[in-house]
Amino acid sequence: MNRGAIVEHLFVDVVPDTLEQGVVYVCIRYTTAVHLCMCGCGEEVVTPIKPTGWRITFDGVAISLHPSIGNWDFSCRSHYWITDGRVRWDRQWAPQEIAVVRKRENAERVAYFGQPVAAARSTSIDDSPPARGSRPRRVLRWLARQLGLRVRRGPEPGSGTAHDRGGRRP
Ligand SMILES: [Zn+2]
Numbered sequence: 001m002n003r004g005a006i007v008e009h010l011f012v013d014v015v016p017d018t019l020e021q022g023v024v025y026v027c028i029r030y031t032t033a034v035h036l037c038m039c040g041c042g043e044e045v046v047t048p049i050k051p052t053g054w055r056i057t058f059d060g061v062a063i064s065l066h067p068s069i070g071n072w073d074f075s076c077r078s079h080y081w082i083t084d085g086r087v088r089w090d091r092q093w094a095p096q097e098i099a100v101v102r103k104r105e106n107a108e109r110v111a112y113f114g115q116p117v118a119a120a121r122s123t124s125i126d127d128s129p130p131a132r133g134s135r136p137r138r139v140l141r142w143l144a145r146q147l148g149l150r151v152r153r154g155p156e157p158g159s160g161t162a163h164d165r166g167g168r169r170p
Contacts, residue, residue: 004087009063038087039078045155052109069155
């Protein structure tokens with residue numbers, strides 16, 4: 001198993017305006033985690049912590065995010081896992097694979113939220129994480145989206161197939 005770069009973590013109440021490369025900011029209050037894409041491209045990766053998003057585990061030393069993080073809409077199209085405080089790179093997916101996973105994830109969201117959710121294509125500034133300074137309205141809008149009123153296109157859980165292929169090894 002190749003061991004990637006070290007990932008630090010910070011538990012925060014609010015996500016700072018300036019993110020540091022290699023740090024995952026975990027905001028329990030807003031059940032989300034944010035980090036700069038591990039490839040170094042500078043894109044901000046928001047991973048909502050929820051049943052249809054990501055799970056985060058903390059063993060007292062390091063964090064893991066599950067499933068993998070697929071930044072299909074970034075130009076880098078990076079795909080990696082954060083496991084035990086390390087980045088582990090995974091292969092890029094073909095567009096067909098991404099389409100299949102997106103379809104399945106949307107079905108999962110429909111099952112979970114009990115209603116269809118529109119597939120937004122936006123990674124505009126409006127889709128950035130909550131809790132930046134004092135912008136409560138924006139936070140509310142963001143939370144509404146996170147609750148399934150709109151599906152954000154950004155990083156997406158790699159989900160089952162990626163997990164099956166590249167799950168953790170003992
Ligand atoms: Zn990147």
